[in-house]
Amino acid sequence: MDGRPGDETLLLAVAERDMGAFRVLYERHAGWLAIRLARRCNDRDLVADAIGDTFVAVWQRWRRIAGRHPSGALPGLADRPVLPAARPSG
Numbered sequence: 001m002d003g004r005p006g007d008e009t010l011l012l013a014v015a016e017r018d019m020g021a022f023r024v025l026y027e028r029h030a031g032w033l034a035i036r037l038a039r040r041c042n043d044r045d046l047v048a049d050a051i052g053d054t055f056v057a058v059w060q061r062w063r064r065i066a067g068r069h070p071s072g073a074l075p076g077l078a079d080r081p082v083l084p085a086a087r088p089s090g
Contacts, residue, residue: 007070014062026055029070036075053077 005013005024013021030051037047054077058065065073 008067011058011062011066014059015066022055022059025058025070029074030055032071033074 005021007025007028010021010025010028014025033054034047034051037050038044041047041050054074057077058074065077
């Protein structure tokens with residue numbers, strides 16, 4: 001154990017409006033989430049917007065992912081804005 005707070009602890013702190021915990025959660029997960037989204041959508045601006053929107057959703061609706069590992073919960077929040085753009089038109 002490295003002494004860093006776990007994601008569940010961070011989410012509970014986010015529920016108490018702890019910006020420091022929110023920042024740690026963002027720094028811990030935004031990078032891999034951006035890589036995952038970029039594989040599905042080559043529009044960097046859309047990926048950046050999706051990352052921002054995802055973490056706004058975490059701030060506003062933290063209960064939605066509480067008790068779930070972020071690697072499972074965050075992509076579900078982030079994919080919504082990216083998927084329509086990733087589909088070919090026509």
